[in-house]
Structure formats: structure tokens, C-alpha cells
Amino acid sequence: MRRLFGLLLFLSxxxxxxxxxxxxxxxLAKQYCESCHMLPSPALLPQNVWKYSTLPYMGIMLGxxxxxxxxxxxxxxxxxxxxxxxxxxxxxxxxxxxxYLTEAPKELAAVDYPALPEENELFAIEDLAVSKxxxxxxxFTAVRIDPxxxxxxxxxxxxxxxxxxxxxxxxxxxxxxxxxxxxxxxWKGQYLFTFIGTTTQANPDVNGSIKTYASGAPSTLIxxxxxxxxxxxxxxxxxxxxxxxxxxxxxxQGGMSVWKKNGTSWTKKVLNPQTGAxxxxxxxxxxxxxxxxxxxxxxxxxxxxxxxxxxxxxFEETRLLRFPSIYGTSSFDxxxxxxxxxxxxxxxxxxxxxxxxxxxxxxxxxVYTNQGKMTFKQQAFYPQNGATKVMLADLDQDGDxxxxxxxxxxxxxxxxxxxxxxxxNSGKGFNQMTIPVNHLGRWSVMDIADIExxxxxxxxxxxxxxxxxxxxxxxPAWKTAKGILILRNKKR
Numbered sequence: 001m002r003r004l005f006g007l008l009l010f011l012s013x014x015x016x017x018x019x020x021x022x023x024x025x026x027x028l029a030k031q032y033c034e035s036c037h038m039l040p041s042p043a044l045l046p047q048n049v050w051k052y053s054t055l056p057y058m059g060i061m062l063g064x065x066x067x068x069x070x071x072x073x074x075x076x077x078x079x080x081x082x083x084x085x086x087x088x089x090x091x092x093x094x095x096x097x098x099x100y101l102t103e104a105p106k107e108l109a110a111v112d113y114p115a116l117p118e119e120n121e122l123f124a125i126e127d128l129a130v131s132k133x134x135x136x137x138x139x140f141t142a143v144r145i146d147p148x149x150x151x152x153x154x155x156x157x158x159x160x161x162x163x164x165x166x167x168x169x170x171x172x173x174x175x176x177x178x179x180x181x182x183x184x185x186x187w188k189g190q191y192l193f194t195f196i197g198t199t200t201q202a203n204p205d206v207n208g209s210i211k212t213y214a215s216g217a218p219s220t221l222i223x224x225x226x227x228x229x230x231x232x233x234x235x236x237x238x239x240x241x242x243x244x245x246x247x248x249x250x251x252x253q254g255g256m257s258v259w260k261k262n263g264t265s266w267t268k269k270v271l272n273p274q275t276g277a278x279x280x281x282x283x284x285x286x287x288x289x290x291x292x293x294x295x296x297x298x299x300x301x302x303x304x305x306x307x308x309x310x311x312x313x314x315f316e317e318t319r320l321l322r323f324p325s326i327y328g329t330s331s332f333d334x335x336x337x338x339x340x341x342x343x344x345x346x347x348x349x350x351x352x353x354x355x356x357x358x359x360x361x362x363x364x365x366x367v368y369t370n371q372g373k374m375t376f377k378q379q380a381f382y383p384q385n386g387a388t389k390v391m392l393a394d395l396d397q398d399g400d401x402x403x404x405x406x407x408x409x410x411x412x413x414x415x416x417x418x419x420x421x422x423x424x425n426s427g428k429g430f431n432q433m434t435i436p437v438n439h440l441g442r443w444s445v446m447d448i449a450d451i452e453x454x455x456x457x458x459x460x461x462x463x464x465x466x467x468x469x470x471x472x473x474x475x476p477a478w479k480t481a482k483g484i485l486i487l488r489n490k491k492r
Contacts, residue, residue, distance in 0.1 A: 025099025028092050032062065037301035037325040042103035044326055045356065050100045053355040054326065058096075062087045075355075080204065081252055111361045111383050116417045119424075119433040122396060123459070123487035127440055128169040130484050135159045138483030140462025141200060144184035145449035152451065152460055153191065154484055155181025157200060162193075167452040169486050175218070179207075183230040187242070190214040192221070194231045196249075202354060204251045210244070222259065222266055226250040229278045236282075236291050237313050245282065245293065250275035256295045258313055271307055271315055275299045281334050285343065285374070294320070294334065296347075302329040304345065306374060321345065321368060321376055328352055328363065335392035335401045337425065338379070342370040350387030352409040359385050365405050365423070367430075382432060384418050385411045393448045393457050397491050400425040406443035408464060412475055419443055420461070437485055439477040441465065451486070459487035 033039050045054055056075050059067030063086040068079050088096075131138065139158035146153065150167040157180040164173035183194035191213045197205040208225035211218035226248040233242040236258060244259035244266065254275035259266040276299025285292040290309035297303055302323040307315035323329050328351030337344045345368040352360070364384040368376035386409020395402045403423035410419040419438035423430035441463025451458045463485075465478040 021095060022099050022102050025095040025097075025102075029096050029099055032088055032092070032096070033058075033325075038303075038322050040324045040326045042100045043105060044324060044360075044362065045104060046107045046358070047101055047104045049356045049358065050104050055097055055100060057355060059093065062093065064088065064090070064093050066090065067093070077203075108358070108361055113383055113415055113418075114432060116415075116421065116432055116434040118417075119422050119435050122422070122490060123435060124490055125435070125437055125440075126169055126486040126488060127482050128165065128484040128486060129482055130154070130156075130163050130165065130169075130171060131482055132159055132161060132174075137465050137479060139464050139466050140445055140483055141196075141464065142181040142183055142194075143445045143447050143460045143462040143484070144186075145447045145451055145458065145460055146186055147449045147451065147453065148186065150451060150453055152484075152486075153184045154460070154462055155184075156483065157181070158466060163484075165484075169484075173215075175213075178218075179209075182228065185232055187212075187233045192231055192233060192244075193218055194228050196227050196229065197225075202251060208248070210246070222246075226254045226275075230280065232280060232282060234282045234291055236293075236309060237311070238290065243313070245280055247277040247280060247295070248275075249278055249299065254299070256280065256293075256297075260313065269313060271295075272297070272305065272317070274301060276302070279331060281332075283334075294332075296329065296332050298329045298351065300325055302327055304332055304347070318374065320374060321347070323349065328360075330387060331389040333390055333392045337367060337392065337401050337403075338369050339400060339427065340370075342372075344369045344379075345376055346390050346392060346403060348384070348387035348390045348405060350384065350407060350409060352386045357409065359411055363387055363409075365390050365403065365421075380429060382421075382423070382430070384421060385409060385415065388444060389446050391446060391448050395422070395448075395457055395459075395489065396424065397456060398425075400427065403430060404446065404448065404459060406446050406461065408442060408444045410438070410442075412473060416475070435487065437461070437487070439475065440481045440485060441483055442475070442478060451488070454492045456489040456491040458489050459485075461485040461487070 063083040136158045138156045141157045142155040144153045152165040154163045162175040162178050179195045180200050182196045185192040193211045195209045197207040208228040210222040228248045230247040232245045236243045246257050248254040255273040256277040257268050257270045274297050276297045278298045279296045281294045292309045293307040295305050304321040306318040327349040330348045330351045332347035334343045350363040365382040367380040369379040386407045388406050388408040390405040392401045402425045405421050416438050417434035422433045442465045443461045444464030445462040447460050463483040
């Protein structure tokens with residue numbers, strides 16, 4: 001009996017000690033992690049992903065030497081991001097690891113997905129013949145509809161081609177030997193091309209550039225950027241001359257910046273140096289007659305920020321929304337989704353390319369309604385594995401804002417129809433439908449505008465079938481797909 005009592009006492013003490021260690025690990029995680037970003041819950045990832053992927057990466061960012069020394073590829077490639085000195089004692093780091101590995105689930109809970117009926121009446125589907133002879137599987141990294149010139153611009157990274165297509169989808173021009181194109185901005189009768197650099201892969205490449213294009217070969221305007229994703233041109237100071245707003249995703253450096261032209265050169269003013277800058281919405285948000293900026297940062301401290309224009313290219317920064325650091329926030333758009341006259345926010349979480357390709361129940365489309373004074377409340381969440389981009393537009397011409405979302409990492413095995421989802425605004429929320437195009441591509445880029453000038457909104461999609469895959473793997477149909485689709489609106 002004494003032996004049994006002793007064993008029970010030992011186990012009780014050990015259990016209490018373990019609970020204390022886990023609690024201490026949680027407090028340490030808050031101490032070290034919340035200074036940089038929103039603290040991720042252990043419940044967001046399964047144990048094996050924390051153990052073999054996320055925690056080692058965290059160890060790199062904190063400079064934990066013994067963690068970095070045992071890294072294997074591909075994580076060892078990120079060791080160049082370690083700080084100059086270790087930022088956390090080894091004992092504290094081990095307690096943080098114990099907290100996450102103890103509290104994390106073995107696997108994530110399955111999602112009960114709603115059915116996705118097909119929408120077959122709104123669009124005519126056109127699979128465009130834009131492939132080169134002897135081309136590899138296309139990998140489109142940018143598409144844009146020009147409603148003024150009635151043409152489409154699309155960049156295929158795999159084949160290093162930029163296509164200019166007419167309103168019917170026929171090739172007009174073909175620019176060869178081009179780096180990965182990530183954004184196209186119409187500007188002064190020409191285009192501003194944003195090139196991420198020599199590759200789209202995460203690396204310290206600073207060969208990103210902005211080039212102008214009217215005809216012939218693109219001409220460099222700005223060079224040596226840190227993996228830029230987007231550039232927009234707007235007159236921010238009211239002097240009649242456009243400034244440039246760049247979003248550099250970066251690797252170790254990046255940020256969102258404003259460029260002012262001085263003579264023949266451009267001077268850069270960094271508004272926020274954080275990596276992960278991906279997209280901005282520029283408009284007068286507060287009604288004072290000056291253009292403001294709303295920006296998404298999708299790396300580390302994932303958040304949507306408002307930059308209120310105070311004149312003279314000075315801006316006041318306000319955080320609108322913040323997300324856990326492993327959500328993979330991938331896009332946002334703004335518009336009046338509930339019909340009350342103010343701007344709401346819709347956004348996607350779904351970037352699933354770097355450290356784990358498992359399906360995640362929090363990936364999908366989020367709707368945040370404006371509560372006044374630029375505060376927002378989550379109104380709805382629609383699951384969509386690997387959601388990549390969402391756009392607002394009145395697609396059915398009934399006077400309200402519908403949504404269209406794409407997923408680069410859909411559940412190919414169990415829910416392939418979620419690669420493209422149409423959200424019809426009912427006035428009381430959104431009715432979800434799919435458009436039957438998912439056998440024709442794995443959609444990475446999208447644009448909405450009136451291609452042919454007939455008064456309704458069309459859609460262009462670009463496929464990126466060569467990236468990493470979650471459950472389900474490669475769809476063989478993508479090998480023969482052409483990679484660019486027009487969804488031509490049939491309302492007019």
C-alpha cells in the first residue's frame with residue numbers, strides 16, 4: 001500500500017509540475033511572441049507541423065543556436081534570417097516548445113463544408129489558346145483587364161512570356177524572356193509592370209523592378225526592389241502628379257512605400273518597413289478630399305492598416321484588423337456589402353505554400369462590416385481551403401456587391417469545386433455557388449472588369465498548376481488546360 005501511495009504521490013507531483021511548465025511556456029510565448037505579432041494558439045496547427053516546421057522556423061527568428069544547427073533543408077535555407085545574437089535563453093525556448101507540443105492537437109478538426117451548387121447562367125466560359133509551341137504547363141502570376149483599351153495582359157512565369165490579348169482573347173503581342181510579373185497598372189496610356197524578381201520563391205532576391213510598357217521592350221523605371229508584389233500610381237499630395245505606392249513582400253526586408261518624382265528620378269519614403277506588404281486600396285476613406293491608403297501586411301504580423309493622409313505625403317497609421325501569424329492572410333477588398341452606405345472589408349486566409357500544406361479549417365473568406373469610425377466586426381466566415389483572392393463586384397447587376405473568390409490550394413480530392421466560388425449577395429448574406437471551371441486550372445490570379453465595353457463585368461482567371469499541393473495532389477486535367485480563362489458575363 002505504501003508503494004502504491006508513493007507512486008500516486010509521485011505521479012501527482014509530476015503532473016502538477018508538468019502543468020506548471022506548460023503554463024510557464026504559455027506566458028513565455030506571450031512575452032516573446034506578442035511583442036512582434038498576434039500570438040498563435042497551439043490549436044491552429046497539429047503537433048507534427050509545430051514540431052517539424054513552425055517551431056524550428058520560430059527558433060530561427062529568435063536565433064536559437066542549437067535549433068538552427070540541426071535544421072535540414074528546406075528549413076536550413078532560412079537560417080540566414082537569424083538575428084545577430086540569440087534573443088531567448090535555451091531554457092525559455094524549450095518551455096515554449098513544450099507548451100505548443102503539449103497543447104496542440106494530433107490533427108485539426110474536419111470541417112462540415114456546405115454544398116456548392118453550380119452557377120451555369122451568369123457566364124460563358126472561354127478557355128483561351130495562348131500557349132507557345134513546346135511550352136511547359138503555364139504558371140500565370142498576373143492578369144489584368146484593361147477596360148479602356150479592351151484587352152487583357154497576362155504573365156506566364158514558367159514560360160517567361162507576357163501576353164497581350166484583345167477583347168476576344170486573341171494574342172496581340174507576346175513579350176519573351178520576362179521575369180515573373182505580379183501586377184499591371186494602367187498609367188498615362190501605358191502600363192507599369194511590377195516584376196517580383198528572378199523567381200517567385202522566398203529568398204533574399206532584391207532584383208525586383210518596376211518597368212513601363214507601351215510597345216516594344218519594357219523600360220526600367222525603378223530597380224533593386226525586395227520581391228515587390230504590387231505598384232499603384234495615385235496623386236497623393238494633390239499637386240497634379242502621380243506618386244507611386246509600392247508593396248514589397250520582401251524576405252528579410254520589404255515594406256509599403258510612397259515614391260515621389262524629383263526630376264527624372266524617384267525618391268522613396270517608407271511608410272512601414274514590415275515584410276509581407278502585398279496590396280493597397282487607395283481612396284478618400286474619411287471624406288476630407290485627400291487620398292488615404294489601406295494596406296495588407298501578410299507576413300509575421302498579419303494585419304490590415306489604414307494610413308490617413310495628413311498632407312505633404314505624411315500619414316497617420318491605424319490598425320484596422322489583425323490576424324494570427326500563421327493564418328496565411330492572402331488578399332482583401334473593400335466595398336459596401338451590407339448596403340448601409342459605408343465601406344466594409346472582405347479578406348481571404350489561405351496562403352499555404354511555405355511550411356505546411358495541410359488543409360486548415362480557418363482558411364476561407366471573411367466578411368468584416370464597418371461599425372463606424374473605421375472599426376470592423378466579423379460578420380461571416382465562409383470556409384475555402386487555400387483561399388487566395390477575393391474581389392467585390394456587382395456581377396449580376398442587381399445593385400449590390402457580390403463576391404468572387406479563388407483558391408490556389410483547394411481540397412482537390414474532396415472539394416475541387418471550391419477552386420472558384422461565386423457569392424451572390426442576397427441582401428441578408430451571401431449564397432455560395434461554384435462555376436464549373438476547376439478542371440481547367442488551379443487559380444492563382446484574377447481580375448474583374450468590362451472587357452468588351454458592353455456594360456457588364458467579366459472575369460479573367462490565370463492558373464498556377466505547378467506549386468506545392470495539399471491533400472488531393474495534382475489534377476491531370478491541368479496538364480492540357482491552357483491556363484487563362486475568360487468568364488464572359490451574359491447579362492448584356
